[in-house]
Amino acid sequence: MGIKENYQKIRSEVPDNVVIIVACKTRTKEEIEEVIEAGAKYLGENYVQEAEKIHEALGEQTKEIKWHMIGHLQKNKINRALKIFDVIQTIDSKEIAVHLNERAERIGKVVPVYIEMNLGNEETKSGVKAEYGVVEQLAKEISELKSLRLEGLMAMEPQLDDARDTRTYFKKAKVIFDKIKALDLPNVEMKTLSMGMSASYEVAIREGSNMVRLGAAIFGER
Numbered sequence: 001m002g003i004k005e006n007y008q009k010i011r012s013e014v015p016d017n018v019v020i021i022v023a024c025k026t027r028t029k030e031e032i033e034e035v036i037e038a039g040a041k042y043l044g045e046n047y048v049q050e051a052e053k054i055h056e057a058l059g060e061q062t063k064e065i066k067w068h069m070i071g072h073l074q075k076n077k078i079n080r081a082l083k084i085f086d087v088i089q090t091i092d093s094k095e096i097a098v099h100l101n102e103r104a105e106r107i108g109k110v111v112p113v114y115i116e117m118n119l120g121n122e123e124t125k126s127g128v129k130a131e132y133g134v135v136e137q138l139a140k141e142i143s144e145l146k147s148l149r150l151e152g153l154m155a156m157e158p159q160l161d162d163a164r165d166t167r168t169y170f171k172k173a174k175v176i177f178d179k180i181k182a183l184d185l186p187n188v189e190m191k192t193l194s195m196g197m198s199a200s201y202e203v204a205i206r207e208g209s210n211m212v213r214l215g216a217a218i219f220g221e222r
Ligand SMILES: *Cc1c(COP(=O)(O)O)cnc(C)c1O
Pocket: 023, 025, 046, 070, 071, 197, 198, 199, 213, 214, 215, 216, 217
């Protein structure tokens, strides 16, 4: 099947309330155009530089798209990231939140952000520890930053041979999400749990995800 068929099939299968972020890393302009033509409205990029290139190549088409930063955000790329992205999903420290807030304030923007959780506590991955106290603390800190608006959590699961084994991790993420939401912090609107990739999105949705990030399932293996 082609990119268009893959996207449309998955879109028709997942519940309407679940947002599909098309993860575009390393994909060509033509591949990305095809998925936009298929109806994709949300694109995810991991690298600022790659996102800039695609933006330039797509021109007007980019305006109808919501762009999500799903890769690690480097401090020295914040200004450039702010020009491109509508949502930053990967806040994992007070420091990066404070810097982003400062830059956003300077240009008069309020930026929707998610806290990234590293569900398996893997050293090679960014994201905060998936412990309630840790996420709570960062959520409270972000709540004080007027040019950021915390709107959700992004969960990265460990890659396991059997995707069904990710269920326990996803359950834990959902519990943390619900507890943060229940805090009802000022300037925080917890509406999105971004969780699940190509191998795991069906499990993630069953465990409460309402945003999945898909690359391989749409474009094929890299
Ligand atoms: C690449 C990537 C995805 C999508 O991964 P697939 O397995 O190709 O679906 C999702 N989230 C993040 C953060 C990624 O970097």
